[in-house]
Amino acid sequence: MHGKVSEISNDGRGVYAHTEGHPIRATRYHSLMISDQGLPDCLEVTSRSADDGYIMGVRHRELAVEGVQFHPESILTENGLDLFLSFIKQYVQ
Numbered sequence: 303m304h305g306k307v308s309e310i311s312n313d314g315r316g317v318y319a320h321t322e323g324h325p326i327r328a329t330r331y332h333s334l335m336i337s338d339q340g341l342p343d344c345l346e347v348t349s350r351s352a353d354d355g356y357i358m359g360v361r362h363r364e365l366a367v368e369g370v371q372f373h374p375e376s377i378l379t380e381n382g383l384d385l386f387l388s389f390i391k392q393y394v395q
Contacts, residue, residue, distance in 0.1 A: 306330045307378050310358050312349035316368050317359070318390050320384040325352060329376035336360065336371060366393045 307329050314323030336357040341347070349359035349370070361368045368389070374382035 303340075305378070308354075308372075309352040310349050310372065311352055312359065315323075316348060316361050317370065317374075317385050317389045318348065319388045319392060320381070326385075327380045328358070328370075328372040328374065328382075329378040330358075330372045331376070332371060368393070 307327055309325045310328045312318040312321055312323065313324050318326075330351070338347075338357065341360070343356075345360045346378050347357050347359070348361045348364055348368070349360050350356060356371070358372055359368070359370045370385070373374055373379060374385040376382065379385075
């Protein structure tokens with residue numbers, strides 16, 4: 303899964319606040335996936351790849367912790383800088 307650009311559906315919150323819930327295109331460089339089975343209750347799924355349904359993002363339900371399974375810094379990721387800015391606005395005070 304190296305260098306693949308996928309459409310990512312998201313919840314429009316946290317790092318995705320700037321998207322207002324609209325899908326983004328992001329670059330994937332990974333061979334490991336997060337599984338729905340065994341995902342702790344403290345984490346919520348925030349995004350999935352549209353083409354294969356894999357989890358692309360999670361957020362802790364109580365702590366200011368959020369992660370994505372793609373590369374926002376990649377030149378192929380549309381509006382990657384906006385993801386970083388949304389993160390800063392959400393979590394850095």
